[in-house]
Amino acid sequence: MTVSPTTRRSTRQRDVISRVLDHAEGPLSVGDLLTRTQAELPGVGLATVYRTVKLLCDQGTVHPVTLDGETLYEASGRGHHHHFSCTACGRVFTLHACPVSIPAGSVYPGGFVVEAHEVTLYGRCPACAAP
CATH class of the missing domain: 1.10.10.10 (Winged helix-like DNA-binding domain superfamily/Winged helix DNA-binding domain)
Known part of the structure; x- marks a missing residue:
């Protein structure tokens, strides 16, 4: 079975x-x-x-x-979010605020119709950026 x-x-x-x-x-x-x-x-x-x-x-x-x-x-189930990847320690964090306002259905030049988007920001996390 x-x-x-x-x-x-x-x-x-x-x-x-x-x-x-x-x-x-x-x-x-x-x-x-x-x-x-x-x-x-x-x-x-x-x-x-x-x-x-x-x-x-x-x-x-x-x-x-x-x-x-x-x-x-x-x-799963965390809703719309993006990620921040720390270039110093390598950890990846969830960003709950969307840094880009691109509504679904937007049409970009050339006829590209947006259905969704993903953004990953890179830099140093608070622990690695601390003096």
């Missing part, structure tokens, strides 16, 4: 990985997710993190974010 992803039982590993993503200040790489999960569950392995992230993506509770060619993951 095959169990669908939406009816799979909850596990401690899945619960911790979900909680780590829910409380992250921005999207996380699989490596960051593994490190943070292992702080609570030292025995969790990389394969478990990959399987869990895939399951959570399939369920729609997590979605991938691609920044600079790397796939990161964040909890």
Whole structure:
């Protein structure tokens, strides 16, 4: 008997990985997710993190974010937002205010019709910018 992803039982590993993503200040790489999960569950392995992230993506509770060619993951349902990538420490933060006002349906020269937009700002986060 095959169990669908939406009816799979909850596990401690899945619960911790979900909680780590829910409380992250921005999207996380699989490596960051593994490190943070292992702080609570030292025995969790990389394969478990990959399987869990895939399951959570399939369920729609997590979605991938691609920044600079790397796939990161964040909890879904956070509404319209963008990201800030710190060039000093490498952390990525969620920005809840949109720095660009481009309404869906806008038409740019050449006939490009905007459906959505993504913005990533780069610089130093408050901790790295502090004197």
